[in-house]
Amino acid sequence: MRIEIVVFDGFDELDAFGPFEVLSVAGLTVELVAAERPGPVTSMRSVKIDVPAVLGQGQADGVIVPGGGWLNRAPAGSWAEARHGVLPARLAAVAPATRWMASVCTGGLLLAAAGLLADRQATTNHNAYEELRSYGVEVVEERVVDAGDRITAGALSAGLDLGLWITERELGTGTADRVATAVGYTRTARVYHSARS
Numbered sequence: 001m002r003i004e005i006v007v008f009d010g011f012d013e014l015d016a017f018g019p020f021e022v023l024s025v026a027g028l029t030v031e032l033v034a035a036e037r038p039g040p041v042t043s044m045r046s047v048k049i050d051v052p053a054v055l056g057q058g059q060a061d062g063v064i065v066p067g068g069g070w071l072n073r074a075p076a077g078s079w080a081e082a083r084h085g086v087l088p089a090r091l092a093a094v095a096p097a098t099r100w101m102a103s104v105c106t107g108g109l110l111l112a113a114a115g116l117l118a119d120r121q122a123t124t125n126h127n128a129y130e131e132l133r134s135y136g137v138e139v140v141e142e143r144v145v146d147a148g149d150r151i152t153a154g155a156l157s158a159g160l161d162l163g164l165w166i167t168e169r170e171l172g173t174g175t176a177d178r179v180a181t182a183v184g185y186t187r188t189a190r191v192y193h194s195a196r197s
Contacts, residue, residue, distance in 0.1 A: 001170055002029045004060040007051060008087060010077030013043045014156050015066030015104040022163030026171055026179045033057070035087040044068045044077060055087075056094040062166065063098055065091065066159070067106030071127050078106045088114035102151040102166065104159040111150065112137055121145055121194040122152040140192050147194035161189040 003023055005016050016032070023030045034041060034051040041051050055063070069077015081087040091114040095101050103111050108124035111117050112135035121138045123145045132139050143158040144151065144165050153162035164187055168176035180187045 001061045002031070002058065003062045003064065003166075004031055004033045004053075004055060004058070005064045005066065006035055006055045006087070006091075007032050007041050007043075007049070007066065008035050008077075008081050009042050010044045010069040010074055010080060011041070011066045012068030012077075012105060012156065013045060013047055015068060015107060015159050016043075016064075018157065018159030019064055019102075019104065019163035019166070022160055022179055022183060022185075023166060025182050026163075026167040026175060028167070028170065031058075035081065035090055042076070044074070055090050056097075060094070060098055062100045062102060063091070063094060064162070065101070065103040065107035065110050067104060067109070067125065070106035070109055070131075071125065078110050082110055082113040091116060098149075100149045100151055102153070102162060104153045104162055105155045108132060108137075108152045109135070111152070117150060117152070120147050120150055121192070122147065122150065123154050123192075124152065125155040127155075140194075142192040143189040144191045145194060146191050158189070160185050161187075161191075165191050 033053045033055045067078045070079040105125045118136040129139045
């Protein structure tokens with residue numbers, strides 16, 4: 001299984017690297033990819049990384065979209081990416097070729113801006129529930145919502161829960177429990193399974 005985590009200027013580090021760590025420890029192939037072109041990307045806290053691959057260039061089984069910069073309308077981040085329009089369009093184009101698309105925190109609003117959550121159940125940062133509803137999404141106030149080919153997680157540390165849930169979905173409960181122990185994280189969050197999944 002190959003999973004892409006798309007990063008962009010202003011992305012939240014924990015949103016991306018929480019699931020990256022968990023899924024990598026589980027033995028899955030995880031790659032950071034850029035939205036438009038390879039090259040440098042700077043996170044919301046000024047961590048600079050060189051991203052050699054672009055979303056959708058390879059065949060990904062799943063894609064994870066982090067948030068960052070939505071709530072404060074930052075000039076770089078998920079809100080700026082939604083306004084720019086390129087990343088939502090790329091997500092919409094890539095979605096049919098993947099088994100699932102996932103998000104952490106306000107990355108869910110990027111999936112919504114791409115038209116990938118309309119008439120579905122999903123979650124995001126609790127401070128952005130109303131905005132998510134404005135995209136025609138039924139908001140579920142849980143840390144992780146599994147709607148089959150769409151999986152969404154709430155704010156920040158919920159990315160760890162997302163990574164562990166994807167591990168459980170793909171590799172089983174035993175593997176997810178072993179990974180949780182390896183990373184020193186107690187699994188406490190339940191996963192809400194959408195009636196429409």
